[in-house]
Amino acid sequence: MPRFAANLSMLFTEVDFLDRFARARAAGFRGVEYLFPYEYPAEQLRQQLDDNQLTQVLFNLPPGDWDAGERGIACLPDRVEEFRAGVDTAIAYAQVLGCKQVNCLAGLKPATVGDDTAWQTLVANVSYAAEKLAAEGITLCLEAINSRVDMPGFMLDTSGRVLALIEEVDADNVRLQYDLYHMQIMEGDLIRSMECLKPWIAHIQFADNPGRHQPGTGEINFSNVFAAIDQMGYEGWVSAEYRPSGETDDSLGWLSGVK
Numbered sequence: 001m002p003r004f005a006a007n008l009s010m011l012f013t014e015v016d017f018l019d020r021f022a023r024a025r026a027a028g029f030r031g032v033e034y035l036f037p038y039e040y041p042a043e044q045l046r047q048q049l050d051d052n053q054l055t056q057v058l059f060n061l062p063p064g065d066w067d068a069g070e071r072g073i074a075c076l077p078d079r080v081e082e083f084r085a086g087v088d089t090a091i092a093y094a095q096v097l098g099c100k101q102v103n104c105l106a107g108l109k110p111a112t113v114g115d116d117t118a119w120q121t122l123v124a125n126v127s128y129a130a131e132k133l134a135a136e137g138i139t140l141c142l143e144a145i146n147s148r149v150d151m152p153g154f155m156l157d158t159s160g161r162v163l164a165l166i167e168e169v170d171a172d173n174v175r176l177q178y179d180l181y182h183m184q185i186m187e188g189d190l191i192r193s194m195e196c197l198k199p200w201i202a203h204i205q206f207a208d209n210p211g212r213h214q215p216g217t218g219e220i221n222f223s224n225v226f227a228a229i230d231q232m233g234y235e236g237w238v239s240a241e242y243r244p245s246g247e248t249d250d251s252l253g254w255l256s257g258v259k
Ligand SMILES: O=C(O)C(=O)[C@@H](O)CO
Pocket: 034, 035, 060, 103, 105, 143, 145, 179, 182, 205, 241
């Protein structure tokens, strides 16, 4: 059985954020992730992890102005200073939370910025972050996010783009975050793709498609996918990053199904 984690930005939203840790633990999870920790003092989040014997699996580098629609700043040439400051902030949180992986959102490419400029900015920023994070023993994840439904214009929208970036940066701690939901939309052929990409995959997330709800609501055969993840010898976390179609607790049938 894969090691499942709960994404607290999407699961257990029936309760306040800080109360979601206990709900995740009660449901059987041993790991949690969420979009961003920065609204809360790191020590307060650490307390929640300790109180509920949970591992902090992942969070994202500061993404720019999320509420205004920004989805990362790593490809933006006029935001390099802000990106670098964000790496320091993320490291400070990761140290307190004992978190060994952070995800870098590549960002939406503005029409005013050329493809090559955006790519070179991304390469330079990821290289910078990788070096700083390596000193802390932290892996930098890069997620391919679908540009068809959820994030039109996102810089890294295929596993091939992420692999090209990993190759160019050439650092041992830069790895692929494979989100089954995004990959089903962009590429399909999930099991064979994961088997091929396994050497580069550091983190897996999932939701069914269409709808981004729990397993069983869409077209992905999760029994087979989870079995394949086990069979390929993947040892990282597999995070439930879906919007429950009803109450979160009622969406967790897939979890007891694989116990
Ligand atoms: O949207 C997703 O998928 C995510 O994993 C977010 O955490 C953004 O990276």
